[in-house]
Amino acid sequence: xxxxxxxxxxxxxxxxxxxxxxxxxxxxxxPFDAPCSECGAYLWCRRRMGAGPVFLQAVPGRSPEPxxxxxxxxxxxxxxxxxxxxxxxxxxxxxxxSFMARLISMNRRITAAGGKLQITGLxxxxxxxxxxxxxxxALDLEPEQGEND
Numbered sequence: 021x022x023x024x025x026x027x028x029x030x031x032x033x034x035x036x037x038x039x040x041x042x043x044x045x046x047x048x049x050x051p052f053d054a055p056c057s058e059c060g061a062y063l064w065c066r067r068r069m070g071a072g073p074v075f076l077q078a079v080p081g082r083s084p085e086p087x088x089x090x091x092x093x094x095x096x097x098x099x100x101x102x103x104x105x106x107x108x109x110x111x112x113x114x115x116x117x118s119f120m121a122r123l124i125s126m127n128r129r130i131t132a133a134g135g136k137l138q139i140t141g142l143x144x145x146x147x148x149x150x151x152x153x154x155x156x157x158a159l160d161l162e163p164e165q166g167e168n169d
Contacts, residue, residue: 036058037063039095041056043066064084064088076108078111105138114146115146120150120155127158142162
């Protein structure tokens with residue numbers, strides 16, 4: 021059951037992170053400003069099903085507004101407080117400073133709720149931006165390939 025009491029489609033591998041509504045598999049080309057057809061939330065990320073309790077994937081071309089992040093965090097706190105969150109940025113070739121600020125905000129709230137936020141799938145340019153901003157010290161970033169070998 022999703023947060024609105026509806027069952028997600030059995031073949032749906034992605035859901036709206038706010039209401040749990042099934043989403044299409046392919047990521048639409050930016051700009052993707054279409055809201056979820058169920059709850060109306062703008063989709064700056066989506067929840068991947070079958071990848072653990074909370075696995076979010078960023079949608080390219082969207083830098084979320086604070087209220088959009090708040091909607092996702094409220095759903096997390098209501099339904100998944102204390103669970104770890106993996107946030108996949110593999111589809112992002114570039115991120116804005118406001119997007120990075122939103123990740124810091126998410127990290128604070130998830131940590132305060134007893135969970136842990138891990139950022140995965142960093143493209144080389146995005147990893148470089150995080151390192152230049154010293155966010156590799158403030159956020160749990162997945163190690164680069166070969167870093168733990």
